[in-house]
Amino acid sequence: MSVEARRVTLRQLTVVPDGDDVLIGDPERATFVAVPPVGGVVVRALLAGRTLAETAELAEREAGQPVDVDAFVQTLTAMGFVVGDEEVAPERTATVQHRGWLTGPPTRVVRPLFGRVAWTVYGLAAAFCVTVFALRPDLFPGPADAMVLPDAGLSLVVLVPLAFLLVGVHELWHWFAARALGLRSRFGVDRRLYFLVFETDLSQLWSVPRRARYGPQLAGLAIDLVLLAVFLSVELVWPGVWLVPGLVFAVVSTTLWQCMIFLRTDLYGVFVTATGCRDLWRVKTLLLRQAFGRLDASGTAELAAADPRDVRIGTWFRWLWLAGVAVGLAYFAVFYLPLLHTTATWTVAGLTTGTGTRFWWTLLGSTLLYLPFVSVTVLAVRERLSRR
Template identity: 30%
Template structure:
């Protein structure tokens, strides 16, 4: 259905997509013009003639349309209806000019209070607000879940104001289990409009921290509020870790106009350590100088970033976690409900931690194997 295809100018070419699908392709200027002509009602023959005049040589429009169908851009499915009015309106309220101004004002006030009053600043002890391990664990779990939903809904609502749908799911970043919102549909928007939906979660996290800090300044310290501030400050810090495909990673893609940064970064790194395979070399060969520049720049962030992530995990997150584990273990010999609470606390902590650590270990082993395999292929196919 050609009318459902979105055509967005991007550099010297166009990005073609489908608002109801996850696939987008970059085409030269003539490709974008062909789709626009078809949407205006011109026939394939007329588009073929115009395209030939535009580029100075024959253009196979039918083959071009076939390629778009194979790529999932053209579809016989009906496009979805408009974004639900409530989501669109709420997105405009929260992330339109007035909403962004209000959030910015709150954050400024919150930062000033944190600077002026050290007692309001989060501390790792806030990760264990109660001496009863199960109470601490449940409070952290519930508050984390609520804040996570708010964070992901912020992405959805900020995208909804432009009529783009988002899908929430769960995934992993290194050894962290995370929630994530798929807003691939933002590719249908011009670059400048993609930024706010991508950082909307961070914006709402910062606004919530500011609100809680302001409340505590007037009503006094509260353990649950301090837990929420502790969690959201940690979440904001974690989002700056562009080496883990965080919100700021997505923003980095927009700012640098990169579309295949993750794969190209890996190819550049493997070539650097002489483990590049044929696919890596083909990817590097097809990249533009600008794309290679940003891949190298990103690599300079990625390598130390992973080291920082490990330092943060083992020096901060793990310390708070081990304290809760210690409290849970100490409660088991007491018997009764204390023992039950201790066991439940251990399960709630250790199960997701186990998934995260084992997943990270599997990814690391797979990366090592791919590097070794790529190296053998490179030596066999292109000996030097």
């Protein structure tokens, strides 16, 4: 068989127009790359079973000049997009990738949760929450609201698991929204600065058009606002109900957290989608190194090859990220430092002056409260030391 008559068998790739480029990728491996439109023509032709000669003819017609299809196929092969190249490992782009897929609910079951009616409900819930806080600022929570019981330790032992449960519901809605599009996603646990967080891998969103990506990215915040609206309604109708102020504090603190785009939160994903960036986080890092004179030769070459849009946005996003470190510390000081101080005072008093039951309860409660935070801190320090 001549080279011109040869066919190349690709994996089940997706080809999605995205601005001036085309995104091609392997959803199963969560590996995607942006190419010029002619690259999309080549991939579609190969997926349709056309020969290299036929593909080259179509590509030339699209580009208006000869296209080196063989070189492009070699690139596809290097990325593991060609069948028979299984030894090429996909690049890890999310913490929870390569841990095995979770089987999600059928698409038809979860699709109504993200239809037009559902998003109307989510929007009304958001408007309700904003209105309540505007008219009743006294309902805006503070750390004191987390003390749902007279005993500080017992309050947090009760509230912390419920707060993690709320975060789990948040991630569950991301998962459901992805399933509503027919995509698969997976759960994992990660950290952001000094916080332990749940995470849902939404890498497969690159396989759908840009407009369809917003739903899964905003789904977590949507259900958060519905829950917040329910809790605020209870506070308005039945003031003083036990535990509800603590739940409002938990939801508001996590919602504000998700607004910090400089920490790669939900709104960071929305921001990247809206701006059409490809690898903004990496470009931001390179630009910061350049600004402080710490960019080496390889980094300079990488930055020169970066998408112009990423460079344009990254030029100011790098400073937003730098300022965001201070904002994150301020957030910690406002929402969590008072709780840590209260808990530390409770712990010291219980362990130094407590006797009998109080001592053992303080020891148990302190272990339950501090272990996650200490574990994340130790992991962060070990990771930083390993980079040296």
